[in-house]
Every structure is written in C-alpha cells, then in structure tokens.
Amino acid sequence: MKDEALLKEPFPVVFRRWMTSAGGITILLTIVVAIIAAIDAGPFIIVNTVVTGGMWALLSLGLSLVFGVMNIPNFAHGEFFLIGSLTAYFTFNPLRLYLKENPSPFLSAIAPLLGIFLAFFVGALLGVILEKLIFSPLRKRSRDQWVMNSFLLTVGISVVIINSVQLTWGANFKGIPNYWNVDPLDFLGVNLSVDRLAAFLLAVVTLIVFWYFMRRTQTGRAVRAVAQDETGALMVGINLNYILSLTMALSAGLAAMAGASLLFIFPAYPTAGLKPLYVAWYVVILVGLGNVSAAVVGGFIVALLQTLTSFYVGTGWEDVIPTAVIIIMLIFKPSGLFGSEVKGIQER
Amino acid sequence: MLEVKNLNAGYGFLQVLWDVSLKIEKGEFIALVGPNGAGKSTTLKSIAGLVTPKSGDILFKGEAIGGTPANLTCRMGISFVSESLNLFTNMSIYENLLLGAYTIEDKQEQLDTIDFVFNLFPRLKSRRNQLAGTLSGGERKMLAIARGIMSKPSLLMVDEPSLGLAPKLTLNVFDALETLRQGGMTILLVEQNVNTTLHITDRGYVLEQGQIVLEGPSKELLENDHVKKAFLGI
CATH class of the missing domain: 3.40.50.300 (P-loop containing nucleotide triphosphate hydrolases)
Structure with a gap:
C-alpha cells in the first residue's frame, strides 16, 4: 500500500524533504547566517539573539495560541507585557530597597523570581477577567463577523489599559538597574549579565513546560482540540468556556512573564507594550497565523534579524528590516513560512 | 431511556422539526x-x-435535557457521531481517542477502552500514530465512531x-x-440507506x-x- 510505504520511509529521505520545505530552508538559513555573523562580528550576536529570542518566543506563542484557539487577533497583547513589567516593578523595587537596608543573600537571589512569577499570575488573572467580562458576552450575543469585532475590542482594551496606567502611575519610566546585582559572567568572550542568562533560562524552562502541557496532558490536548474543531470538542465533553478562559490566561500570563523578566531592559511606562506587540505580530505573520510551535522558531528568527540590523545598519532600523523581510516573504509565501496548519479566517 | x-x-x-416524538x-x-x-x-443535534x-x-433517563449544552449531555452518557465527523484533524488517531475519553478521569479505564476500540477496528490500531486528517474516508468514519464510544456512552x-x-x-x-x-449499547442510527x-x-x-x-x-x-x-x- 502506498501510504504504508510512506510511513516506513527512512529518516534521510524525511530529513531531505523537510530541508527543502520553506520551514526547513528558513531554519537552516537562520542558523548559517547566525554562524557567519558570529564569526564576522563576534559571538555576542548569537548570545543576544538567543536571549531576546526566548522572550519573543514566549510573547508570540501566546498571541498565536489565542488566535488559533479563540480566533481573536489580539492587539492588546502588548498590554499584558506592560502589566507584567509593572507587577514585577512594584514587587521587586520595594524588596530591592528593603534588601539594601537588610542584606540577605538568599532573599536577593529569589526576589526577582518572586516578581516574575507574580507577574505571570497577575497577567493570567487579567486574561481571565477580559475573557469573562468582554469576549464571553460578545460570543454569546453574536458570532457574526467575530474576527473583526474581537479585533476592534482588543484595540479598545489596549487604549483603556494604556491610559489607565498613565492616569494611575504617570508617564515616567519605572525601571530597575538589574535584578541580580552580581558581576557579569564571561561567556565565549562576551560579557553576559546574570539577568540575561536568567531570562533565557526562564524562557527555555517555560517553553518546555508549555510543550509538555500541550502535548502530554489531557487539558492541553483539549486546548488543541478546541482550536481544531470546536463542535468536535463540545461533542467529546470539553467545557468550552473553561478552555477559552484557560487559553486567555495562559497567553496573557506568558506575555506578562516576558515583560517581567525583561524589566531590566524595557522599563515599564504606559506605552511600553507597543514594541513587544509589534514584534509578536512580526513573528506570527512571518511563520503563519495560529501555528504555535512555529511561533517559537519565529521568535528566534526575528530576534536574529533585529540583532543583525542593530549591529550592521543601526538601531533605528530595527523595525524596518524585519518588516521589509515580512513584506518580501508574504509576496512569495502568503500563508507564512511554515505553511498553515490553521484554516484561513475566511473559511471558518 | x-x-x-x-x-x-x-x-x-x-x-425544521414539527412535533417530533x-x-x-x-x-x-x-x-x-x-x-x-x-x-x-436536526433531531440528533437537538438531543445531543x-x-x-x-x-x-x-x-x-427521566431527566429533561432539552437545551443542555453538548459537553454536559456527553457527560450524562449521550454520544453523538456527526455527519461531518468533527475529528481533530491535526492530531493522531491515538490522541483523538484519548480526547474521546475526556470525560473519563481514570487512566486505566481510558487505556482499556482504547484496547476495546482497537479490537473493534483493527485498522485503526495499525495506524495509531497517523494524523486523523490524512486518513481515508472509511478510516475517518471508523475513527469518529471509535471516538464516540470512548466516553462509554449509554446512548x-x-x-x-x-x-x-x-x-x-x-x-x-x-x-x-x-x-x-x-x-x-443503545444505538440511534440515522441513514439514507434505508434497505x-x-x-x-x-x-x-x-x-x-x-x-x-x-x-x-x-x-x-x-x-x-x-x-x-x-x-x-x-
């Protein structure tokens, strides 16, 4: 039988086919470019790419998840990032001042983590509140033009949050010099601050936990089931409202966590969420909407593009080059680099 | 019942329906x-x-279920295999079956039911890791029915x-x-193939x-x- 033969294909054949697919070419190309740039400019290119890439991956993962499961193009995603960095600031800063008076090595080692995890829960809570208060009533009322309506709602939510933050805490920058006040490590001749290393490790651990949750637990499977067939999910007894709230909570929580772990680079101020929002959208448009695992790869690709641009061309071009790449890519492959696992919104 | x-x-x-009993x-x-x-x-969908x-x-079973959402009727023991099947096309056969047993908490019970289903449709067993979207029409029907009985329904x-x-x-x-x-098992079968x-x-x-x-x-x-x-x- 033909398809049984396909199943038993030897690994090299499968690998060669993967390599010649758009996704495979992109990943290989990215790795080659990263290596060449590292040889030319220095290994800090790879270090920087990997550190910011991890956080972009967390952000775009959540954006992609919400689009895939709930069909919401979320333009308030950056505000979850903002809420995360605010939470971390207001948790960590008092602790930092307290530690200056009463030094305690143990507490100063875990204080940042405290802020970051609290940010995850505050973000997740905000996600649930938004789902219950805004999206759920709209869903009950009408599902016509859902994508457009929910898009407009998210833009509105974004404006409301930005202005409430400005009203409450003012427009000044709320940042911290660093999370862990220790000397930077020497890594491949690059000065790598502990903060950056921690941000990267945190991203990796979170991605692994998230992957395990989605692939190996019944609840994670249910989330994917809702993304693939909502009626089918109902028919096997999945509580749709629970899964939708959970998805929103996860997405918002991951974004808030990214905001919190990057507080030492991106201080919190009312419009701090806009740049991360744009980056997350670059990523999901580049790899294809709703494709969650590809969003992780895309996070690193966009991070590399940005690092290269700021080194070779100039920091001011950081948004220009990725956008140009996306425009060129869309001309040749409109469904995104990694094809589309998800149907177009028009087909739903 | x-x-x-x-x-x-x-x-x-x-x-669509007028006084159906x-x-x-x-x-x-x-x-x-x-x-x-x-x-x-429409009759089946109303019941489901x-x-x-x-x-x-x-x-x-003596309880009024009109208007109860599908995820709750499924928990009460009604399983519906729709015409369009509503399979999770980007998941393997095995994962589809596991989701079919979503309402069953006990891991061992899930695995036993999967064994039972694989005995009923041996073809599914040999392809357990294949994505549902890549199956042939007949295999999809089998998978949909198999998923339907994973929740151990009474109807x-x-x-x-x-x-x-x-x-x-x-x-x-x-x-x-x-x-x-x-x-x-109690079965309600809708068909155009009357004979x-x-x-x-x-x-x-x-x-x-x-x-x-x-x-x-x-x-x-x-x-x-x-x-x-x-x-x-x-």
Missing part, C-alpha cells in the same frame, strides 16, 4: 430514516445539545455512517455497530418534512407500501 415529546426545533427563523428503550437499535432535508440530523429546541421535551447516535463510503466499507461500519449493540438499515435495526421511525410519518418494527416497515414506494423503489 430516551423520550422525545413534541419536539420543535430549527435554525434561526427556519423551523420518539421513544427509545434500553438496548434497542433504532433507525431514523427519511429523505434529504427531512430533519434527521448542539441545537436548542424551540419547544417540546427531551427526557434522558450512541450515529449520523449517516454510510455517506460517501464504498459498499464494502459501509458493511464494515454496520458490522461494528451490530457488535456494539450485542455488547448492550440495509431496516434489515439490521429493531425498530424504525420515518421522518418526512420534519414530521414522523411512520413508526414500527423494522421488519414491518420494510413491508410497508409507502416505504417500499418512496425509499426502496419497489
């Missing part, structure tokens, strides 16, 4: 036949909770299992239903233009003049 009384249902302003006892194998657009699928009835009662409703299948595969599917019924259906079921209802026009033991329905003329072409 299931009793539908004067059910009126439809979509928006369009009413039917009754199913435990262990029965019931056929619901009728031409295209008669409202067979995917369509909210306008009026009328649906009693399942299984199957919508048009023969649609788009080669005659030989249709027989496979019907054989599987027969096996399930011998295992004591075969009435041969394997106990009792039947004939639905035309949203109304039950005939009901009785399947053998008698096969002899009925109206059924012969309208469906069997004799």
Whole structure:
C-alpha cells in the first residue's frame, strides 16, 4: 500500500524533504547566517539573539495560541507585557530597597523570581477577567463577523489599559538597574549579565513546560482540540468556556512573564507594550497565523534579524528590516513560512 | 431511556422539526430514516445539545435535557457521531481517542477502552500514530465512531455512517455497530440507506418534512407500501 510505504520511509529521505520545505530552508538559513555573523562580528550576536529570542518566543506563542484557539487577533497583547513589567516593578523595587537596608543573600537571589512569577499570575488573572467580562458576552450575543469585532475590542482594551496606567502611575519610566546585582559572567568572550542568562533560562524552562502541557496532558490536548474543531470538542465533553478562559490566561500570563523578566531592559511606562506587540505580530505573520510551535522558531528568527540590523545598519532600523523581510516573504509565501496548519479566517 | 415529546426545533427563523416524538428503550437499535432535508440530523443535534429546541421535551433517563449544552449531555452518557465527523484533524488517531475519553478521569479505564476500540477496528490500531486528517474516508468514519464510544456512552447516535463510503466499507461500519449493540449499547442510527438499515435495526421511525410519518418494527416497515414506494423503489 502506498501510504504504508510512506510511513516506513527512512529518516534521510524525511530529513531531505523537510530541508527543502520553506520551514526547513528558513531554519537552516537562520542558523548559517547566525554562524557567519558570529564569526564576522563576534559571538555576542548569537548570545543576544538567543536571549531576546526566548522572550519573543514566549510573547508570540501566546498571541498565536489565542488566535488559533479563540480566533481573536489580539492587539492588546502588548498590554499584558506592560502589566507584567509593572507587577514585577512594584514587587521587586520595594524588596530591592528593603534588601539594601537588610542584606540577605538568599532573599536577593529569589526576589526577582518572586516578581516574575507574580507577574505571570497577575497577567493570567487579567486574561481571565477580559475573557469573562468582554469576549464571553460578545460570543454569546453574536458570532457574526467575530474576527473583526474581537479585533476592534482588543484595540479598545489596549487604549483603556494604556491610559489607565498613565492616569494611575504617570508617564515616567519605572525601571530597575538589574535584578541580580552580581558581576557579569564571561561567556565565549562576551560579557553576559546574570539577568540575561536568567531570562533565557526562564524562557527555555517555560517553553518546555508549555510543550509538555500541550502535548502530554489531557487539558492541553483539549486546548488543541478546541482550536481544531470546536463542535468536535463540545461533542467529546470539553467545557468550552473553561478552555477559552484557560487559553486567555495562559497567553496573557506568558506575555506578562516576558515583560517581567525583561524589566531590566524595557522599563515599564504606559506605552511600553507597543514594541513587544509589534514584534509578536512580526513573528506570527512571518511563520503563519495560529501555528504555535512555529511561533517559537519565529521568535528566534526575528530576534536574529533585529540583532543583525542593530549591529550592521543601526538601531533605528530595527523595525524596518524585519518588516521589509515580512513584506518580501508574504509576496512569495502568503500563508507564512511554515505553511498553515490553521484554516484561513475566511473559511471558518 | 430516551423520550422525545413534541419536539420543535430549527435554525434561526427556519423551523425544521414539527412535533417530533420518539421513544427509545434500553438496548434497542433504532433507525431514523427519511429523505434529504427531512430533519434527521436536526433531531440528533437537538438531543445531543448542539441545537436548542424551540419547544417540546427531551427526557434522558427521566431527566429533561432539552437545551443542555453538548459537553454536559456527553457527560450524562449521550454520544453523538456527526455527519461531518468533527475529528481533530491535526492530531493522531491515538490522541483523538484519548480526547474521546475526556470525560473519563481514570487512566486505566481510558487505556482499556482504547484496547476495546482497537479490537473493534483493527485498522485503526495499525495506524495509531497517523494524523486523523490524512486518513481515508472509511478510516475517518471508523475513527469518529471509535471516538464516540470512548466516553462509554449509554446512548450512541450515529449520523449517516454510510455517506460517501464504498459498499464494502459501509458493511464494515454496520458490522461494528451490530457488535456494539450485542455488547448492550443503545444505538440511534440515522441513514439514507434505508434497505440495509431496516434489515439490521429493531425498530424504525420515518421522518418526512420534519414530521414522523411512520413508526414500527423494522421488519414491518420494510413491508410497508409507502416505504417500499418512496425509499426502496419497489
């Protein structure tokens, strides 16, 4: 039988086919470019790419998840990032001042983590509140033009949050010099601050936990089931409202966590969420909407593009080059680099 | 076990079902036949909770379930295998089956049911890691039915299992239903393939233009003049 033969294909054949697919070419190309740039400019290119890439991956993962499961193009995603960095600031800063008076090595080692995890829960809570208060009533009322309506709602939510933050805490920058006040490590001749290393490790651990949750637990499977067939999910007894709230909570929580772990680079101020929002959208448009695992790869690709641009061309071009790449890519492959696992919104 | 009384249902302003009543006892194998657009699928969807009835009662094990959402009717023991199957196409057969057992908490019970289902459809076992979206039409039907019985339902409703299948595969599917019924499951089968259906079921209802026009033991329905003329072409 033909398809049984396909199943038993030897690994090299499968690998060669993967390599010649758009996704495979992109990943290989990215790795080659990263290596060449590292040889030319220095290994800090790879270090920087990997550190910011991890956080972009967390952000775009959540954006992609919400689009895939709930069909919401979320333009308030950056505000979850903002809420995360605010939470971390207001948790960590008092602790930092307290530690200056009463030094305690143990507490100063875990204080940042405290802020970051609290940010995850505050973000997740905000996600649930938004789902219950805004999206759920709209869903009950009408599902016509859902994508457009929910898009407009998210833009509105974004404006409301930005202005409430400005009203409450003012427009000044709320940042911290660093999370862990220790000397930077020497890594491949690059000065790598502990903060950056921690941000990267945190991203990796979170991605692994998230992957395990989605692939190996019944609840994670249910989330994917809702993304693939909502009626089918109902028919096997999945509580749709629970899964939708959970998805929103996860997405918002991951974004808030990214905001919190990057507080030492991106201080919190009312419009701090806009740049991360744009980056997350670059990523999901580049790899294809709703494709969650590809969003992780895309996070690193966009991070590399940005690092290269700021080194070779100039920091001011950081948004220009990725956008140009996306425009060129869309001309040749409109469904995104990694094809589309998800149907177009028009087909739903 | 299931009793539908004067059910009126439809979509928006369009009413499809007019005073439909039917009754199913435990262990029965019931056929619901009728031409295209008669409202067979709507009847099943109303029972499953995917369509909210306008009026009328649906009693399942003595409880009124009209308008209960589908995820709750599934927990109560009603399993619905829809015409469009609603499989999770980007997941493997195995994952689809695991999700079918979503309402069952016990891990061991899930695995036992999967074994049972694989015995019923050995073809699925050999392809357990293949994505549901890459299966052939017959395999998809088998998977949908298999997923439907993963929740260990007391009532299984199957919508048009023969649609788009080669005659030989249709027989496979019907054989599987027969096996399930011998295992004591109550089955409500909707079909356009009237002849075969009435041969394997106990009792039947004939639905035309949203109304039950005939009901009785399947053998008698096969002899009925109206059924012969309208469906069997004799």
